[in-house]
Amino acid sequence: MRQSDIWAVAACLALSLVGANAAKEHSPIPLPSYHYGAKIPVSCLNRSMHDSLIHVSSPSDTGEHIEDDKNQLQYIPFPVCNETGKPLELQYGIEEELNCTIPFITDPFFHLLEFYIHNDAPLTCRLPARPPPTIQTVPAEPITQEYIPLIFALAGTLQLSHLHVSTHLNILLHSTPKHHLHPHDSGVLDSGAAYSTSPISHVTGPAALTKKLVIGDPLPLSFSIRWFPTPALPTTNGKVEWAGMGGHVYASTIFYCFVSFGAGAAVCTVWFWGVVLPKRVRGRGLGGATPLGYGLNGAAGAKLGNGWGMGTGTGKRID
Numbered sequence: 001m002r003q004s005d006i007w008a009v010a011a012c013l014a015l016s017l018v019g020a021n022a023a024k025e026h027s028p029i030p031l032p033s034y035h036y037g038a039k040i041p042v043s044c045l046n047r048s049m050h051d052s053l054i055h056v057s058s059p060s061d062t063g064e065h066i067e068d069d070k071n072q073l074q075y076i077p078f079p080v081c082n083e084t085g086k087p088l089e090l091q092y093g094i095e096e097e098l099n100c101t102i103p104f105i106t107d108p109f110f111h112l113l114e115f116y117i118h119n120d121a122p123l124t125c126r127l128p129a130r131p132p133p134t135i136q137t138v139p140a141e142p143i144t145q146e147y148i149p150l151i152f153a154l155a156g157t158l159q160l161s162h163l164h165v166s167t168h169l170n171i172l173l174h175s176t177p178k179h180h181l182h183p184h185d186s187g188v189l190d191s192g193a194a195y196s197t198s199p200i201s202h203v204t205g206p207a208a209l210t211k212k213l214v215i216g217d218p219l220p221l222s223f224s225i226r227w228f229p230t231p232a233l234p235t236t237n238g239k240v241e242w243a244g245m246g247g248h249v250y251a252s253t254i255f256y257c258f259v260s261f262g263a264g265a266a267v268c269t270v271w272f273w274g275v276v277l278p279k280r281v282r283g284r285g286l287g288g289a290t291p292l293g294y295g296l297n298g299a300a301g302a303k304l305g306n307g308w309g310m311g312t313g314t315g316k317r318i319d
């Protein structure tokens with residue numbers, strides 16, 4: 001019984017140390033991270049598509065991406081949404097239903113949509129993984145902004161004279177794990193995906209999630225945005241389970257044991273004083289050596305007392 005207690009204490013302490021090391025590897029990042037609710041601009045690859053009314057087909061009209069004069073791919077802001085008057089923006093950690101109506105589909109954009117829907121060219125967008133630094137450290141090398149790709153898998157069907165676009169999209173975003181998950185955490189983007197839902201839905205009328213589109217029409221996009229606080233997907237029977245970053249975050253006990261040295265130590269302390277010692281008190285009765293003296297004068301007990309601030313004073317108490 002006592003032997004197994006000692007092993008359990010040792011195992012718990014070891015877990016705490018592993019947790020502490022993991023925390024050390026992650027914590028000293030001086031780079032900025034998004035605060036809950038911070039705005040994240042969406043920018044997309046600029047693609048060539050000339051106005052079909054004023055040009056004859058040329059090889060560059062294949063939805064090819066545009067490079068700038070440094071041969072870098074050129075990203076431009078997502079089209080302006082009529083609702084906000086600004087290009088599409090996401091908000092860090094905020095789960096929402098967002099409408100973004102592109103008020104007027106131009107001829108070039110219409111033809112780009114054809115490419116996107118056929119997947120001849122992807123609707124390639126990206127998000128800055130971190131917010132831009134507000135204070136530039138003086139001598140340091142310039143910080144290169146990192147991005148995560150967000151490909152909008154836009155679904156629909158092509159007709160001779162028009163398109164059907166599946167206008168409702170889910171956007172799933174993962175942020176990097178924190179060692180202490182809690183609601184409204186700040187963090188850094190890890191990855192994301194965006195896709196049209198119900199592309200073969202035959203629902204018509206105002207509830208329709210597909211839109212028949214001709215040049216000059218508005219394109220009413222709607223987005224359901226969900227956030228995951230780790231790169232993992234939610235599981236119920238496995239370890240991670242959550243309801244987004246704004247709500248409750250659950251994780252298994254073992255995960256919490258790993259999260260940090262401090263938490264681990266606290267758990268061990270509570271467990272030792274709350275579970276192990278009372279058991280011994282019950283098991284041994286109160287005659288002779290006191291349980292406290294007995295427990296903490298043993299080899300493992302003494303180590304515990306010294307290393308974990310559990311009060312060597314009580315250990316020395318002899319009645």
Ligand SMILES: *[C@@H]1O[C@H](CO)[C@@H](O)[C@H](O)[C@H]1NC(C)=O
Binds near residue numbers: 046048066076077
């Ligand atoms: C996208 O590229 C085209 C062709 O080079 C250019 O005319 C257009 O201005 C670019 N769009 C933006 C927003 O820079």
Ligand SMILES: *[C@@H]1O[C@H](CO)[C@@H](O)[C@H](O)[C@H]1NC(C)=O
Binds near residue numbers: 097098099222
């Ligand atoms: C988005 O648009 C739909 C349909 O037009 C509307 O019912 C809904 O209230 C809008 N949602 C928001 C958040 O504006």
Ligand SMILES: *[C@@H]1O[C@H](CO)[C@@H](O)[C@H](O)[C@H]1NC(C)=O
Binds near residue numbers: 082101103218
């Ligand atoms: C855009 O918004 C304005 C006012 O906010 C509204 O009058 C107009 O009808 C909207 N256009 C579209 C295509 O939704």
